[in-house]
Amino acid sequence: MPKGRVEVLEEKCKSCGLCVEACPNKVLKISDRINSKGYRPAEQFKEGCVACKMCAMMCPDVAIEVYRVES
Amino acid sequence: MAEVKIFERPKSMTDVSTHYCPGCTHGIVHRLVAEVIDELGIQEKTAGVAPVGCAVLLYNYINTDMYEAAHGRAPAVATGCKRVRPDLTVFTYQGDGDLASIGAAEIVHAANRGENITVIFINNAIYGMTGGQMAPTTLLKQRTTTCPFGRDPKANGYPIRVAEMLATLEAPGYIARVTVARPKYVIKAKEAIKKAFQTQIDGKGFSLVEVLSTCPTNWGMRPTEALKWLEENMIPYYPLGEFKLPN
Numbered sequence: 001m002p003k004g005r006v007e008v009l010e011e012k013c014k015s016c017g018l019c020v021e022a023c024p025n026k027v028l029k030i031s032d033r034i035n036s037k038g039y040r041p042a043e044q045f046k047e048g049c050v051a052c053k054m055c056a057m058m059c060p061d062v063a064i065e066v067y068r069v070e071s
Numbered sequence: 072m073a074e075v076k077i078f079e080r081p082k083s084m085t086d087v088s089t090h091y092c093p094g095c096t097h098g099i100v101h102r103l104v105a106e107v108i109d110e111l112g113i114q115e116k117t118a119g120v121a122p123v124g125c126a127v128l129l130y131n132y133i134n135t136d137m138y139e140a141a142h143g144r145a146p147a148v149a150t151g152c153k154r155v156r157p158d159l160t161v162f163t164y165q166g167d168g169d170l171a172s173i174g175a176a177e178i179v180h181a182a183n184r185g186e187n188i189t190v191i192f193i194n195n196a197i198y199g200m201t202g203g204q205m206a207p208t209t210l211l212k213q214r215t216t217t218c219p220f221g222r223d224p225k226a227n228g229y230p231i232r233v234a235e236m237l238a239t240l241e242a243p244g245y246i247a248r249v250t251v252a253r254p255k256y257v258i259k260a261k262e263a264i265k266k267a268f269q270t271q272i273d274g275k276g277f278s279l280v281e282v283l284s285t286c287p288t289n290w291g292m293r294p295t296e297a298l299k300w301l302e303e304n305m306i307p308y309y310p311l312g313e314f315k316l317p318n
Contacts, residue, residue, distance in 0.1 A: 017094070056078040062102050
């Protein structure tokens, strides 16, 4: 299984939660931090990302970058 | 261990945060259009036409030459642009209030003339920018601020299936309906948008992609609930698929 990492651009995130819903491995959640717009950005809170990009595909604010870890 | 970036903002999109409400699917469709422009390598020779509606500020987000048309008149502006500069790829991006209501004449006649332009049509069954009034595409029994007891066909008629209606015309080259309610649909939506642009580049006439979208704010739902509502209520009335293919 490929390994990946999700980076949320926190200032772009509007906390809609579509990425959290789309993630098949449920490695994303809405964080407790607050960005300058007043939204709570999403974050990857545990291992298990497989770089499927589904979160990024559903993000309406293009606030997600996905990395694949090459071993 | 090295890391490779496999997903980032497309080059044809500016680095500006959109003004859309959280969870509005306009952003997904903007990204798909920008990705297709990148993949076809036509950023420098593309002109877009922004509508009136929520997407009125489209010219701030798509990094190509852009026009802003009067309400509903985007296909007419695109017609002029394409006829004067046939070397450019010209697209319009319109909502349902813009395209199916005030702009119904323009879209029907642009399609009927087979103008070699691409139309991205966002159908979210409501007027978004003006505060949730009934649109021509509002579903039966759906509540809006101007039909608070639900849309009644006796008073308000039936929702218009724009893609099917335009597919009855002889001239259009490519007409499809897609949605962005789940990742699997997003992949298909991008394929359809790419086909539509390719139809124009090949000179095969008018192309339109209708995208079923959400309006969480005016539907009164959370963004995730809105996507479920779309799948359960809109897709049965507005079937997905390709209604016309280029010869």
